[in-house]
Amino acid sequence: EVEKLKEREDILLGFHDILGKSKKMQSLFHVIKEVAGHNTNILIQGESGTGKELIARAIHRQGNRSNRSFVDVNCAAIPGTLLESELFGYEAGAFTDARKRKIGLLEYATGGTILLDEIGEMNIHIQAKFLRMLEDGHIRRLGGNEPIPIDVRFIFSTNRDLNRMVAEGTFREDLYYRISVVPITIPPLRERTEDILILARYYLEEFNGKFKKKVKGFAQDAERILTSYQWPGNVRELKNIIERIMILHGDGETISVESLPAEMRSIANHEQFRIQIDNVLPRLASDGIDFSSVTERMTNDIKRQIIENTLEMSRGNKTEAAKRLGISRFKLIREQKKIANHACASRARNVL
Ligand SMILES: Nc1ncnc2c1ncn2[C@@H]1O[C@H](COP(=O)(O)OP(=O)(O)OP(=O)(O)O)[C@@H](O)[C@H]1O
Ligand SMILES: [Mg+2]
Numbered sequence: 274e275v276e277k278l279k280e281r282e283d284i285l286l287g288f289h290d291i292l293g294k295s296k297k298m299q300s301l302f303h304v305i306k307e308v309a310g311h312n313t314n315i316l317i318q319g320e321s322g323t324g325k326e327l328i329a330r331a332i333h334r335q336g337n338r339s340n341r342s343f344v345d346v347n348c349a350a351i352p353g354t355l356l357e358s359e360l361f362g363y364e365a366g367a368f369t370d371a372r373k374r375k376i377g378l379l380e381y382a383t384g385g386t387i388l389l390d391e392i393g394e395m396n397i398h399i400q401a402k403f404l405r406m407l408e409d410g411h412i413r414r415l416g417g418n419e420p421i422p423i424d425v426r427f428i429f430s431t432n433r434d435l436n437r438m439v440a441e442g443t444f445r446e447d448l449y450y451r452i453s454v455v456p457i458t459i460p461p462l463r464e465r466t467e468d469i470l471i472l473a474r475y476y477l478e479e480f481n482g483k484f485k486k487k488v489k490g491f492a493q494d495a496e497r498i499l500t501s502y503q504w505p506g507n508v509r510e511l512k513n514i515i516e517r518i519m520i521l522h523g524d525g526e527t528i529s530v531e532s533l534p535a536e537m538r539s540i541a542n543h544e545q546f547r548i549q550i551d552n553v554l555p556r557l558a559s560d561g562i563d564f565s566s567v568t569e570r571m572t573n574d575i576k577r578q579i580i581e582n583t584l585e586m587s588r589g590n591k592t593e594a595a596k597r598l599g600i601s602r603f604k605l606i607r608e609q610k611k612i613a614n615h616a617c618a619s620r621a622r623n624v625l
Contacts, residue, residue: 292471308332318456320459321432321506322507323459324507325390326388328459329388333426341384342382347390348390349390358415362374362378362379363417364417367414377412380423383424390430392435404445410423435449461504461507469500470496472511494530495528539582580605
């Protein structure tokens with residue numbers, strides 16, 4: 274019961290449906306509350322799956338436009354010329370296929386909010402036109418002359434480094450300054466480990482409901498792996514993995530390490546390794562150690578474990594394992610030989 278209450282409290286530490294008790298997320302919620310009521314442009318940056326869309330929707334809901342529409346435009350999904358007519362609309366006869374007038378999304382969203390998702394993918398020609406609209410506050414439909422005032426709150430999001438794109442000349446500098454009045458950066462999940470278990474438990478409950486299961490939680494060592502995993506796909510990856518586990522997992526009380534995907538389990542070995550180092554360190558303080566030989570042995574051990582795990586993941590296929598490790602097959606074989614030789618040498622030394 275106490276656990277349950279605590280969990281609910283943790284969830285309440287979130288904002289709308291965004292969970293997070295980490296300092297980084299808490300201060301982000303604070304910024305969102307501050308900016309939501311104003312009409313400033315907001316740029317949300319963050320890796321894929323960190324919750325950019327979720328936060329954009331929360332800003333819309335929290336602001337004074339919440340009873341009007343929220344329009345989500347993915348700039349990467351719509352090819353350049355089409356994106357222009359989707360946004361600005363066109364008059365009948367503007368081009369060959371334009372039989373009837375079409376209202377663009379900028380007009381359609383009047384009074385509401387538009388999320389321009391993956392803004393980094395907007396081509397440079399539309400960027401120029403878009404900037405003009407932001408500055409003048411009106412548009413002209415394609416093939417039209419009449420200026421139409423635009424009353425929309427803009428939120429932009431991207432997982433690209435716009436600053437770098439500006440430096441490389443693929444994103445307009447003036448547009449960048451215009452859209453990043455309030456920049457919000459969502460930290461990747463691995464930089465706010467306090468949030469991992471809150472999210473994992475939340476999704477566990479969600480999928481308990483969905484799949485009619487009664488799983489109570491995660492075993493302690495499973496939790497340790499969840500928190501030390503790097504989560505390259507962030508919250509989306511976490512949600513997908515919990516869903517997969519919940520589908521495959523029987524009706525046991527807790528989720529054990531064995532239920533976790535292989536790529537996550539392999540980090541458990543690194544944990545063991547850290548414990549080995551911890552065992553060596555106190556000795557270092559008292560008697561001193563032979564630094565070179567100890568670090569060499571450990572480096573070798575790390576290499577061996579990484580290679581073994583990767584080979585296991587690749588079902589013994591060396592070509593596949595080498596690919597996963599980002600090295601050539603030749604280098605993989607050479608490393609294996611070196612490790613074997615080293616093991617022989619240290620055994621020989623021990624005998625002496
Ligand atoms: N803090 C959070 N609390 C709860 N759910 C979250 C949180 N962050 C992300 N999610 C969930 O993770 C998934 C991915 O979020 P979202 O689509 O907002 O990410 P994104 O940053 O827009 O990703 P992409 O760059 O790939 O478009 C969604 O299911 C969302 O509900
Ligand atoms: Mg998104």
